[in-house]
Amino acid sequence: MRARGKKAIIPGFGCSMGLTVAFVSLLILIPMASIVLEATRLGLSGFVRTVTDARVLAGYRVSFTCAFAAALLNCFFGLLLAWVLVRYRFPGRRLMDGLIELPFALPTAVAGIALTALYSDKGWIGSLFAPAGIKIAYAQAGIIIALTFVTIPFVVRTVQPVLEQLDKSYEEAGRILGASKTRIFFRIVFPEITPALLTGFGLAFARALGEYGSVVFIAGNMPFKTEIAPLLIMSKLEGFSYGEATAVALVMLAASFVIMFCINRVQAHASGFAGEL
Amino acid sequence: MSGKGKNAPRGASLWVPRLFIGISALFAAVMLILPLAVVLTEAFSSGLQVFLRAVSDIYARKALFLTLEATAASVFLNTVFGLAAAWVVTRYSFAGKGVLTTLIDIPFAVSPVIAGMIFILTFGRLSWLHPVLEEHGIRIVFATPGIILATVFVTIPFVAREVIPVLEARGTDEEQAAVLMGAGFFTIFRRVTFPHIRWALLYSVILCAARAMGEFGAVSVVSGHLRGKTNTLPLHVEILYSEYQFTAAFAVSSLLVAGAVIILTARNIVEFAARKEDSLNVH
Known part of the structure; x- marks a missing residue:
């Protein structure tokens, strides 16, 4: 491989390229290829039998619905948080802004046991709902709470910079023309931040689909009810049925790649528009 | 047509911001602050003695050491790789x-x-690699190398992703000028490129360290949960918790909470410094 064109005069190509390719091959390509290898060993019929098993299907359903609900919740609260942080000045704003990344900094296992302690029947929050017969921990609601927690930063941090750079003169024009604040938001601001919001939603959804650490503590892990797909992979690996684990994982991988592809399309579309303007 | 907002009493126009700020503050308090508070309360619920015994336990110390080892390896390797890839x-x-x-x-x-x-x-x-590894007595899975590999893998994109956009935006004019003036690779990197990317690099290293320190799922799969050997701090928390040693689990967790708070503070300081420098450069 050789560098082409004008840029080639900058030294260091061989060394940096060699290092990059070696690292990517050893740590990404070869390990990922082992999935393909294992899948071919399993064969198509084995694959289909595994992923259409009732318990696995139920696991997918729990994972997808809970991840979707969490990503949706974060769209709402993430947009609100981004709006409040960009548009208003109030005491404690810097603290709120600084706390947003907490879910990335806090180990997921710690988040898992903390949320379980909070939302169990005897916990600070769970005990408020328990008298009404509402169970949060050890039910799907608990999974959604855990997934919402770990994905909080995505929507806030994708929408926030777009809101910050939004040209206020359009909103001003809308106000002068007599539009109400709600109308200005939905007709002027919202279309501008939609790509960022979709990107944040996609990132949160993808992360929530694969999340393991924070969920296993709060979920209760009951087959068909609160057992997520990553946990199924885990238990199949612990039982040394590597082929079945690979089959379950392949579907999850396919889903992640579809989401990543959609995010790329949304971003390409958005930057295409920006280029036209 | 006169704007509705202007004629309305001042109280009404403040109503919406106050509601929004209120909901946001409530959300942040319940979702972000309460989990931290519950860890600290539970950690000290049986008194300082129990807390100290849990965090100074031999297995906790070994787990802490392994976590630090894996985090250091991940930060070092991914910094080298991230810079090379971005370049x-x-x-x-x-x-x-x-x-x-x-x-x-x-x-x-x-x-x-x-x-x-x-x-x-x-x-x-x-x-197919297993017989070869066995022959040379190398253990990767269910041993420390596996834990380090898994930790490095999940943190690969951090540095590269943060540094690439900064270098992309800078263009290559300055480096080309340096080449024409006869500078070598290391001089160019140290004197021309590095000053532009140092904040992005520091920022990404902090996030990389955070993820490496807290990684659970990947490490859990490869560790085999051998106490005192392949246990990282998050895995140690899980073991204590599954043995119903709740106070000990929360005590060890509080160490990780302290780590998270330090990381968060460092992140915010770096971001603040980078923004300040950025605004100085522009104006």
Whole structure:
């Protein structure tokens, strides 16, 4: 491989390229290829039998619905948080802004046991709902709470910079023309931040689909009810049925790649528009 | 037509911001602050003695050491790789660049459990590599190398992703000028490139360290949960918790909470400093 064109005069190509390719091959390509290898060993019929098993299907359903609900919740609260942080000045704003990344900094296992302690029947929050017969921990609601927690930063941090750079003169024009604040938001601001919001939603959804650490503590892990797909992979690996684990994982991988592809399309579309303007 | 907002009493126009700020503050308090508070309360619920015994336990100390080892390895390797990859991707044009950047992003698209699984498939006892490793007495899965590999894998994109856009935006004019003036690779990197990327690099190293320190799913798959040998701090928390030693689990967790708070503070300081420098450069 050789560098082409004008840029080639900058030294260091061989060394940096060699290092990059070696690292990517050893740590990404070869390990990922082992999935393909294992899948071919399993064969198509084995694959289909595994992923259409009732318990696995139920696991997918729990994972997808809970991840979707969490990503949706974060769209709402993430947009609100981004709006409040960009548009208003109030005491404690810097603290709120600084706390947003907490879910990335806090180990997921710690988040898992903390949320379980909070939302169990005897916990600070769970005990408020328990008298009404509402169970949060050890039910799907608990999974959604855990997934919402770990994905909080995505929507806030994708929408926030777009809101910050939004040209206020359009909103001003809308106000002068007599539009109400709600109308200005939905007709002027919202279309501008939609790509960022979709990107944040996609990132949160993808992360929530694969999340393991924070969920296993709060979920209760009951087959068909609160057992997520990553946990199924885990238990199949612990039982040394590597082929079945690979089959379950392949579907999850396919889903992640579809989401990543959609995010790329949304971003390409958005930057295409920006280029036209 | 006169604007409604202007004629309305002042109280009404403040109503919406107050409601929004109120809901946001409530959300942040319940979702972000309460989990931290509950860890600290539970950790000290049986008194200081129990807390100290839990965190100074021999297995907790060994777990802490392994966590630090894996985090250091991940930060070091990914800094070297991230800089090399960012340099290659932004400084030259070559066939397959798109494929390379997509490959770098893969670990972010993969579930941590799957990240652990690929190393079991590659080095585990059913792999074609296993006889070779066995012959040389090398253990990767269910041993420290596996934990380090899994931790490095899940943190691969951090540095590259943060540094690439900064270098991309800078362009290559300054480096080309330096080459024409006769500077070598290391001089160019140290004097021309590095000053532009140092904040992005520091920022990404902090996030990389955070993820490495807290990684659970991937490490859990490859560790085999051998106490005192392949246990990281998050795995130690899980073991204590599953043994109903709740206070001890929360006590060890509080160490990780302290780590998270330090990381968060460092992140905010770096961001603040970078923004300040940025605004000085522009104006």
